Amino acid sequence: MSTLVIGAGIIGMAIAHELQRRGEPVVLVDRDGPGMGASFGNMASIAVTEFLPSSRPAVWRQIPGWMLDPEGPVRVRPGYMPRLFPWFLRFVAASRPRRLAAIEAAGAALCQRALPDWLALLRETGLEDQISDEGCLSLYADAAEFRADRDHIALLDRFGLAYEVLDGPALRALEPSLSDRIGMGVLFPQNRSVRDPYRLVLALAERFMALGGRVEAGTIAGITRGARFEGVRLADDRHLTADRLVIAAGAWSGRLSAMLGEPIPMETERGYHTQIDGDAGVTLRHSLIWPARAFMVTPTAGGIRIGGTVEMAGLTAAPDYRRARVTVKRAKEALPGLVAEPRSEWMGHRPALPDTIPILSASARTPGVFYATGHGHLGLTEAATTARLMGQLITGARPDLDLTPYRVDRF
Numbered sequence: 001m002s003t004l005v006i007g008a009g010i011i012g013m014a015i016a017h018e019l020q021r022r023g024e025p026v027v028l029v030d031r032d033g034p035g036m037g038a039s040f041g042n043m044a045s046i047a048v049t050e051f052l053p054s055s056r057p058a059v060w061r062q063i064p065g066w067m068l069d070p071e072g073p074v075r076v077r078p079g080y081m082p083r084l085f086p087w088f089l090r091f092v093a094a095s096r097p098r099r100l101a102a103i104e105a106a107g108a109a110l111c112q113r114a115l116p117d118w119l120a121l122l123r124e125t126g127l128e129d130q131i132s133d134e135g136c137l138s139l140y141a142d143a144a145e146f147r148a149d150r151d152h153i154a155l156l157d158r159f160g161l162a163y164e165v166l167d168g169p170a171l172r173a174l175e176p177s178l179s180d181r182i183g184m185g186v187l188f189p190q191n192r193s194v195r196d197p198y199r200l201v202l203a204l205a206e207r208f209m210a211l212g213g214r215v216e217a218g219t220i221a222g223i224t225r226g227a228r229f230e231g232v233r234l235a236d237d238r239h240l241t242a243d244r245l246v247i248a249a250g251a252w253s254g255r256l257s258a259m260l261g262e263p264i265p266m267e268t269e270r271g272y273h274t275q276i277d278g279d280a281g282v283t284l285r286h287s288l289i290w291p292a293r294a295f296m297v298t299p300t301a302g303g304i305r306i307g308g309t310v311e312m313a314g315l316t317a318a319p320d321y322r323r324a325r326v327t328v329k330r331a332k333e334a335l336p337g338l339v340a341e342p343r344s345e346w347m348g349h350r351p352a353l354p355d356t357i358p359i360l361s362a363s364a365r366t367p368g369v370f371y372a373t374g375h376g377h378l379g380l381t382e383a384a385t386t387a388r389l390m391g392q393l394i395t396g397a398r399p400d401l402d403l404t405p406y407r408v409d410r411f
Ligand SMILES: Cc1cc2nc3c(=O)[nH]c(=O)nc-3n(C[C@H](O)[C@H](O)[C@H](O)COP(=O)(O)OP(=O)(O)OC[C@H]3O[C@@H](n4cnc5c(N)ncnc54)[C@H](O)[C@@H]3O)c2cc1C
Pocket: 006, 007, 008, 009, 010, 011, 012, 029, 030, 031, 032, 033, 034, 035, 036, 037, 038, 039, 040, 041, 042, 043, 044, 045, 046, 047, 218, 219, 220, 221, 248, 249, 250, 251, 252, 253, 269, 270, 271, 272, 273, 307, 308, 347, 348, 349, 350, 351, 373, 374, 375, 376, 377, 378, 379, 380, 381, 382
């Protein structure tokens, strides 16, 4: 049976590849070409330890303070607040203790499989050189800051994810560029980074096409269905038909699901990066994350990438690159030798659902339609696992994991 996948980001691309591996004909459609959405400029981290739900009370209690701080880790543009309100109510609802426990388990189930699934996908595609061998270091100024992150460490204990606590000297033995201000760290050995997230999507696309897959440039303007899915209409009035449809259009997936009368509470958590190519004044082997300062630094193929932050302002507002500059300022506190010029800046749209776990699901309304979207901060991390599970679901095989927690009609 033929499948049309909307969205050639890392999620759609990995699913297309998996269906192709299973012998299914696949057409990918994207308005911008492979890897130009959030998958272009993310922080490159296979971050298997980072499934702590954003909706935990410890986070939302800090939100009012962040609102008053223009350099805080989360910013809501004032004009966007009314639009955000219904999503925010669902976000608060996702902070009830029983719901939180279920969200954590659902996040852990994907993250525990993420690295082996990625290694298998890269092996199969001959792209093993796209991933680093080093883990990620979480930074803490002192023991008090480390204690403040205890929820995170307790979560890793609960789900059996490896970590190693390091004192300042042990940390600097691993990364000599780190400032003396960093008194403690934790090594996450299973978190890896890819050399260049955009090139990874491109490499997967090239292989997909070399094996007979088709990538169509076009914007989906309509979806036609009778008793089941029939086809799509592109903005240039072309029509494409297929037996099945997979909606993997990242932060834009809500617009497409609305065409099917199946609303999903999708928001965009806009994030920024600064890329410093060439000599950045520091050399890094590990990626770095400083939870109290809410930024990340990753060594990438071309240089060093600094990023993070969340800005709620919708899909169409212009970027505010002051957000990117705040993360560079913070990164210099950890890496005093960092030289952040010349640099390029980028903004991307994380596809964010209020309960921080993705939708991996058949449509509840239209037979033949499937969703793989809403991966938020973890789309790169969870892409290979998503592809494996969606490949099973779409072809009628029994998924390795119970997909009930990821259903589209859970909201
Ligand atoms: C600053 C930042 C840092 C991040 N860091 C990490 C990280 O370190 N690790 C991690 O795991 N995740 C990270 N993420 C999250 C990750 O990038 C996303 O979760 C992931 O890229 C989502 O992939 P996707 O394929 O669902 O969406 P996208 O990559 O956004 O792809 C969606 C595609 O759909 C296409 N599309 C949309 N609408 C239509 C339409 N109507 N017709 C045709 N095509 C359409 C778009 O053109 C786009 O190419 C980060 C995100 C940001 C912004």
